[in-house]
Amino acid sequence: MSRYVGAPGSTMSRREFLAATGGAGVLGLAGCTAPTNERTQAAMQEGTDAAASQGGSLPSTSPPEVVNVDEQGGSVTLKSLPARHSAHPLDSMGGPVELPQVWAFQADDGEPSVPxxxxxxxxxxxxxxxxxxxxxxxxHTLHFHGVRKAWKDDGVPTTTGxxxxxxxxxxxxxxxxxxxxxxxxxxYQTHRHIEMGMYGVFRVDPEGYEPADREYFMTMKDWDSRLPxxxxxxxxxxDPRNRNPDVFTINGKSAPRTLHPEDGSPIIVSEGDQVRLHLANNGYMSHPIHIHNHxxxxxxxxxxxxxENARHGMDVTNVAPAERHTIEFTADAEPGIYLLHCHKVNHVMNGGFYPGGMLGGVVYEDAMDTDIFAQLMEYAGYEV
Structure with a gap:
């Protein structure tokens, strides 16, 4: 079970989330009509059974957690282990989308995750x-982008030994x-080990850092599922020289699972919030990320x-492989549900089904008690 609701970063408890949906919304989520709910349950079990038959006794990945290394005395242990990764486990919107084996990172006594x-x-x-x-x-090795470090800590076996x-x-x-x-x-064997899920984000807050009202991390990844x-x-x-990406994820999930409050990464906001998104591209292709109506x-x-004098208003930012873009906006639109997605439209697909893939959403709390939000939650497989 995830420790938060929404994308990693700002925290919202499950209780707060349920309160935001309102009584009618909660009832809609849990009890659309009985046949529909039974189909959702059957689809979820079918996806789980299929993954189990492929992955044997492998553990399943969890959403990525935020580890405050300062609170741990400046140290953290990472290990990698084989796991089964469900980018979207249901048959809604072109699913299920499964990676039957990945190599997930695990921090200390936490749960394995991709990213x-x-x-x-x-x-x-x-x-x-x-x-x-x-x-x-x-x-394996570990290589950290961005910061200056000693030669021996660069994490490249061919140049450090x-x-x-x-x-x-x-x-x-x-x-x-x-x-x-x-x-x-x-x-180590980077072209294979990243493709198997051995990637993540680290954040260095500047001295005197002032967080925004809402602050979230989002990692994009394109996958060639043949290797997993x-x-x-x-x-x-x-064949890494003939790579053919067919799975597209945000924080390891494909739409509609990206909108699942605990397993996915919706950007949850309240009207007037200052929102800061840290976008990272751990894939091999560029991804122009577009946010609707903001x-x-x-x-x-x-x-x-x-x-500041070089900044300007935008609604698309093209994040190249290994780039990180931090963007800020005010949640000043009419409260509703607005898409966040790669604008290479074939990346917003699950197989031949559109929409899916690299698509998320900016969700206003005031829109959580609507029928359309309840319908999206059903597609994502969320149940109260």
Whole structure:
């Protein structure tokens, strides 16, 4: 069970979410007509059974958690383990969308997730990040983008001579000397290990950082599902030189699961909120992210502050592979439900079904007790 409602970042409890839906909305969610609810249950079980038959006894991934490394004395342990990943487990809107095996990151005693845990620290601190591969089956490393670090901590085995083999641990010292939003990923056989899910975000808050009213992290990823299927034992062939992405996710989920309040990443706002989104692209393709009915400004790029006189109103920002864009806007539209999506429209699909894929939403709390929100929750598989 997720520790929050909505995208990782700002927290909203499940109780607060249910209160926002209102009594009528809650009843609509739980009890549309009985046949519809039974179909939803059957579809969910069908998706779970299919994944279990493919993935055997593998654990299922959870949504990424935010780890405040400062509160842990500046240290965190990451390990990777095989898991089953349901980008969208139901048959609604072109599903189910399943990756029968991924290599998920897990922080300390948390749950495995794709993307990996969001590591958050403060400028001027050092993070001691231990890669625990004692129970692993293949070599791994950790490479952190953005910050300046010692040569030996760069995480590239061919240039540092350091890799973490099965049965080993290794601790990287990662100075928090470049404020902003950054990435980390495995840099051993990178073309395969990122494709298998070994990626995540870390955030360095500048000294004196003032959070927005709502602040969220969103990671985009395009997948060629042949590699996860091959690793799960299916009779498919993956060629990284002939990559053909067929799954598109935000924070590991495809629409409509992206709108699921606890398993997905809706951007939940109240009218008048100042909203800050940290967008990261861990995929291999660029993704022009568009938000409906809101103008935003890009205030950070790859850990660099954009001067105020260089900012301007936008409604699309094109996030290239490995780029990070932080955008800000005011929730000043008529309260409702507005799309956030990649504007390469074939990325907003589940197979041949549109809409799906790399699509999320900005959801005003005042719109949560409407019939249309209840219908979206049914598509996403959310039940009270």
């Amino acid at each position: 990996g845990p969001i590591l958050r620290t403060t400028e001027g601190s050092d993070m001691e990040v231990t890669l625990d591969n004692t129970e692993g089956m293949r070599p 350091i890799r973490v083999d099965p049965g080993e641990k290794h601790t990287y010292t990662i100075p928090a000397n470049v404020p902003g939003t950054h990435l980390y990923h495995c840099h 299927r091959q690793m799960a034992g299916e009779d498919v062939r993956y 103008r935003f400004e890009r205030v950070e790029k790859d850990g660099g502050q954009i001067p």
